[in-house]
Amino acid sequence: MKNNDKLNLSSAILRKARELGADATGIADLNEIKGCPSLRADFKIPQIEVGRREDSFESGENLLPEDGRSVIVIAVSHPEDKPELDWRYEKHSTPGNQRLIAINNNLIKWLKSNYIGVKTYNVPYFIEKGGIYLKDAAVMAGLGSIGLNNLLITPEYGPRVRLRALIVNIELVSTGPLVFDPCSGCEGYCMKECPQGAFDEMIYSLEEIGQEFLPGKTGTYNRLKCNDQMERDKQVARKRGVRVLHKPTDEMVCLFKHCRNCELSCPVGL
Ligand code: B12
Secondary structure: OOHHHHHHHHHHHHHHHHHOOOOEEEEEEHHHHOOOHHHHHHHHOOOOOOOOOOOOOOOOHHHOOOOOOEEEEEEEEOOOOOHHHHOEEOOEOOHHHHHHHHHHHHHHHHHHHHOOOOOEEEOOOOHHHOOOOHHHHHHHOOOOEEOOOOOEEEOOOEOOEEEEEEEEOOOOOOOOOOOOOOOOOOOOHHHHOOOOOOOOOOOOOHHHHOOOOEOOEOOOOOHHHHHHHHHHHHHOOEEEEEEOOOOOOEEEEEEEOOOOHHHHOOOOOO
């Protein structure tokens, strides 16, 4: 594809994603994502039940589509006054994630009907199911940068966004990374607010992980402690009748509200 065509198509995709409801969006090169910091580090970080590939390896190439070239990353904002976007109804996807899935599906439909030959791959959420590390992809696509809370911080919404991605078989124009360092000079409210003290100690070093990009930026983020909080949140889940996607009547499900202290205490984007 000629450079101008690539540019025009990339711009059209970004505009369409926003029109379909994305609050932020960007494009990254899939090859770069195959070497992203989280993939390089994941097998050196203790396992938890979710979010980990079964085979320890340094490159995710074997699970990603061979003809994939670019990744379109979309973000939807999850403000504090819309907590329901983040509620989990047992095995059902959160309403926020359903919104992201709908945007992705509509973008796929639009691409297929307007651009013959473009192949699309809806990226699964979980890494072990062939997903990608969404925060890294978002950083590479220029949506923001990783903060002390180990989350993607966007200039507009701070860390209060949820992410999803779509792989396409065409080379688009990358829109990142962004030069943005919101945590410099911040006293780290996010780190102080964690109920588990998951940011209290430096637990990873450059030598141990083999790169400067560490969990929680400086090596403090403790995924086991954070995951303990998620497990506690599940234990206090309440049984509730709720309307879930594709069902005509209410269903009794367990409603989980996961901790968001490291997000909600961040002053960026407020
Ligand atoms: C598994 C998982 C969890 C696990 C483990 C988390 C972990 N980080 O290990 C548990 C259940 C504990 C969890 C907790 C939470 N999660 Co979670 N989780 C995931 C999932 C599925 C994979 C994340 C993962 O395993 N990362 C790999 C580990 C090895 O790396 P890491 O700890 O993130 O550290 C790496 C990065 O920081 C990176 N990095 C550091 N500096 C730099 C610099 C650059 C330039 C780059 C490119 C990268 C980079 O390198 C580090 C490795 O050395 C993603 C979805 C996805 N498919 O990506 C959502 C995801 C990361 N979670 C999300 C959220 C919101 C949460 C929670 C707030 C809970 C909640 N209410 O939903 C907490 C907050 C955790 C935190 N502060 O990091 C959002 C984050 C949105 C955002 N703004 O960033 C995601 C993207 C899902 C989504 N719906 O959008 N999560």
